[in-house]
Amino acid sequence: MSSASARLLKLFEGRRLTPTQRRIAHCMVRQAGDAPFLSSVELAELAGVSQPSVTRFAVALGFDGYPALRRHLRETAPEAADARSGSGDGGAGEPCNAYQQAVRAEIDNLRHLAALLADPAPVERAGSMLAATPTLPVLGLRAASAQARGFAYFAAKVHPDVRLLDEGGSMLADRIDGCVRAGAQVLLCFALPRHPREVADALSYARDAGLRIITVADSAFAPVAHPDDLLLPAAVGTGLVFDTACAPMLLGRVLLEAMCDGLPQAQARLEDFDARAVERGLFME
Numbered sequence: 001m002s003s004a005s006a007r008l009l010k011l012f013e014g015r016r017l018t019p020t021q022r023r024i025a026h027c028m029v030r031q032a033g034d035a036p037f038l039s040s041v042e043l044a045e046l047a048g049v050s051q052p053s054v055t056r057f058a059v060a061l062g063f064d065g066y067p068a069l070r071r072h073l074r075e076t077a078p079e080a081a082d083a084r085s086g087s088g089d090g091g092a093g094e095p096c097n098a099y100q101q102a103v104r105a106e107i108d109n110l111r112h113l114a115a116l117l118a119d120p121a122p123v124e125r126a127g128s129m130l131a132a133t134p135t136l137p138v139l140g141l142r143a144a145s146a147q148a149r150g151f152a153y154f155a156a157k158v159h160p161d162v163r164l165l166d167e168g169g170s171m172l173a174d175r176i177d178g179c180v181r182a183g184a185q186v187l188l189c190f191a192l193p194r195h196p197r198e199v200a201d202a203l204s205y206a207r208d209a210g211l212r213i214i215t216v217a218d219s220a221f222a223p224v225a226h227p228d229d230l231l232l233p234a235a236v237g238t239g240l241v242f243d244t245a246c247a248p249m250l251l252g253r254v255l256l257e258a259m260c261d262g263l264p265q266a267q268a269r270l271e272d273f274d275a276r277a278v279e280r281g282l283f284m285e
Contacts, residue, residue: 004032005112007076009220011061021057022221023047029219030108030235036073040066102239109235109247116233117254126214126230127258130159134183137176137211139165140190141199147190147216147245151252155259157273158266168198173205180209190252191217191224192236192245200224216248216255 012025027047028035038046040054043066047054058069117123130136136159140148145166152164163179165172179187187206191199203213203224213229215222218236225231234251237244260266277283 004035005029005115008032008035008073012221015061017057017060017221019223020049020053021060022219022223024049024054024057025221026219026235030112036070038070098239102237102244105239106237106244106246109237110250113234113247113251122230122232123251123254123258124261126232126255127260128262129186129212129214129230130155130188130255130259131262133185135161135163135179137163137165137179137184137187137206138190139187139199139202139206141166141168141196141202143194143243143245144190144192144199144248147192147248147252148188150249151188151190151256154253154256158260158263158269165202168196168202172198172202176202176206176209176211180211184211187211187213188255189213189215189224190248191215191222192248193218193222193243195223203229214255216251218248 008025008029012029017025024043024047027043031038031046035043040051044051044054055066058064058066061069063069063072136155138148138152138155140146140151148166149164152162156162161182163175163182163184165175176187187203189199189203200223203215203226206213207226207228213226215224215226215229215231217224217231217233220231220233222231222233232251232255234245234247236248237246
């Protein structure tokens with residue numbers, strides 16, 4: 001699964017894809033084991049696009065059409081048939097209701113994240129950047145606000161100045177300006193579907209203000225992706241009425257760990273907080 005996903009990511013790397021084409025690419029990465037066997041109609045249904053969009057996507061990748069793309073995938077991933085037969089929890093043929101399917105899809109997302117973290121360099125780089133900035137703005141609007149708030153809550157225990165940006169509107173740019181005046185060098189963004197246009201505008205404004213951007217997004221092909229940013233992908237689950245975001249949440253915690261590694265005073269601050277919490281009787285024992 002992870003090797004098939006890596007091959008697909010390499011195939012898409014550096015391509016200028018439309019939002020619809022990024023959606024198809026994201027779907028193929030999530031269905032990497034099945035991708036070489038899907039018809040254009042099946043892929044269109046999975047990605048929620050039209051069949052002609054799948055054909056145009058294949059052409060954009062340099063193939064004569066979708067059959068040529070599928071043939072390429074089969075030739076470069078001969079082990080895909082084994083992946084398609086299924087393995088792990090439940091096994092092929094075992095009954096599975098919609099709730100179980102959603103959980104298993106999230107397990108697959110977490111496995112994919114684990115495979116990406118086999119190379120820790122991007123997360124370690126992000127952690128060093130987050131630790132070094134005197135002021136740390138954390139942006140997340142609408143569906144991503146919970147991820148941003150969770151990160152900011154824990155980050156504030158070890159980082160001296162964390163500023164949560166979870167509300168849009170005309171004052172968002174003002175708040176980014178305030179972070180820059182306070183010494184911010186980096187902005188951390190959580191960007192999840194459906195991607196608000198306001199997030200892209202805020203990131204563009206932050207870049208113009210001189211901030212470096214670290215983005216946790218649902219895909220390397222998310223519409224907020226920018227070549228100058230450090231983007232860390234973590235897929236969301238789409239099997240329920242509302243998307244599930246276990247992988248982005250866990251990636252946020254991994255970033256916290258990497259940031260703490262770059263903050264010499266992190267442990268002392270945590271111990272001080274624990275001592276004051278005991279004095280105040282803050283938590284039930």
